[in-house]
Amino acid sequence: MTPSFQELFGAPPEVVSHAPGRVNLIGEHTDYNGGFVLPMAIPQQTHVELRRRPDRRVRAFSVNTSKEGKVLEFELGRETVGRTWLDYVQGVTQVLRDAGHTLSGFELRVSSEVPLGSGLSSSASLDVGLLRALREAFSLPMDDVQLALLGQKVEVDFVGAPVGVMDPMAASIASQGVALFLDTREMRFERVPLPPGLDPIVINSGVAHNHAAGDYRVRRAECEKAAALLGVSQLRELSEAELPRAEKLPEPLGRRVRHVVTENARVLATVKALRSADLPTLGTLFYASHESQRLDYEVSVPEIDLLVGLAREDADVYGARLTGGGFGGSVVMMARAGTGATVASRIAQRYAQRSGQRPTVLVPQT
Ligand code: GLA
Secondary structure: OOOOHHHHHOOOOOEEEEEEEEEEOOOOOOHHHOOEEOEEEEEEEEEEEEEEOOOOEEEEEEOOOOOOOOOEEEEOOOOOOOOOOHHHHHHHHHHHHHOOOOOOOEEEEEEEOOOOOOOOOHHHHHHHHHHHHHHHHOOOOOOHHHHHHHHHHHHHHHHOOOOOOHHHHHHHHOEOOEEEEEEOOOOEEEEEEOOOOEEEEEEEOOOOOOOOOHHHHHHHHHHHHHHHHHOOOOHHHOOHHHHHHHOOOOOOHHHHHHHHHHHHHHHHHHHHHHHOOOHHHHHHHHHHHHHHHHHHOOOOOHHHHHHHHHHHOOOOEEEEEEEOOOOOOEEEEEEEOOOHHHHHHHHHHHHHHHHOOOOEEEEOOO
């Protein structure tokens, strides 16, 4: 039995907060290049319960990762990176202090429905859930965008995962059924509702990734190198007309640039297709994005390609693509309205037989 907050800490929580995971509809590996993204919240959330303490101790329990009721502890001001889930809590208290906010110690119980390493932003939903709980408990003056930016700092400066701003922004301000079109350079956003006639599907392949590890870091460094060679500060500044010049860069840089530049164009085209409910065009853009990730950006894996291939064979699916950081994780599909649940379980079943993996359908939620 999982212990309740009361059982762990002897008193009820003062604050309860939540933050969702996200699925990125399109715009992959564009956020750290100053480009466009289009995430949407998923129903799965991280839940945070919190109670202030009069001293400087933080005592934290995670339903997902703590063994046998084990409470982890640290002292405010003595945060040290240890590579466990407590790093997210320590990262949050450190970035809040660096930003000039004052906290006392607290007790914390965290539980999450967002599967770890699934490309659905489990860590950003944890960061944002923690920041929301602390904002409320200590009346910290910050708006939702400032909160998201602090969430990104937790990942980049403390945990050591050099991620962009998409995931904390999605966890902080996106909602279900409405895509969030975000220009990451200008930090401008618009809300784009999904048209009727469309059922989004999200299937976790069961192959987990880890962005603090090497591959994501390497892609990011390749983009920075390519930008420097092309004389721009971010790849966002390049248009499709400039691709012939970029394609002359030494391999694999030319292909990396081609992905980022064409992906930015695909995000803009997707927003248009959603607004005009042009579902066949939407589907074509999804498949093109997947091919670009597979061949030019090289962030897919065979299991993910299998899921996308099964979607292609299914007459009820408009389009499908790898979502999130890649090297495993999840696939997002768009299916005909009313077919989402049956299509998702049909594809998940075929995938399980062919791959030997254990997929899970996150959207639609059953
Ligand atoms: C991860 C990162 C994001 C983004 C995506 C790829 O989810 O956290 O910032 O770079 O990968 O689009």
